[in-house]
Amino acid sequence: MGNRLSKIATRTGDNGTTGLGDGSRVSKDSLRIHAMGEVDELNSHIGLLMCEELPPELREELVTIQHDLFDLGGELCIPGYTLITEAQVARLDMLLEKYNADLPRLKEFILPAGSRGAALAHVCRTVCRRAERAIVTLGNTETINDNLRHYMNRLSDLLFVLSRVLNRFAGGSDVLWEKDRKRDV
16 A cells, blocks of 8 residues: 555645555546545445444444445555455345345335434445446446445445344334325425
């Protein structure tokens, strides 16, 4: 990994470029920087979600995910470097299976609502999908590790499942979309 920042205001970005972990400089609006920013935003939203009352085991799993996202951002920061592995993707698959096991089968779409924790998990899910799209876009122009896309795809699924878990943890349930709901127009 590159050097850690000890000085934050370097003024080297005043010309619209930023440094990557390999020492190269790119435009701040490059696809790579865009993808890194989306992942950083997701990590921040997960941090906000962690301010809520959560089951202790889930909190620890989210901390691990935050570390993974930091690694994922690091991998994006250093072209050609690999940090995200199949094992990390497999861990998300295991968490999906674990948390989905006790949830009732969905027969309708659910609204991103319910408890505050569940709503924040839905925000994380949508930001994760946006980050995933940015990584896909980057991968269409540059070679990247396939595990980046796989990880983000699994994580967005997990965040959906966790929103359902958090509604139940708060004593509620899913807020179902009502297909035939009458709307005053």
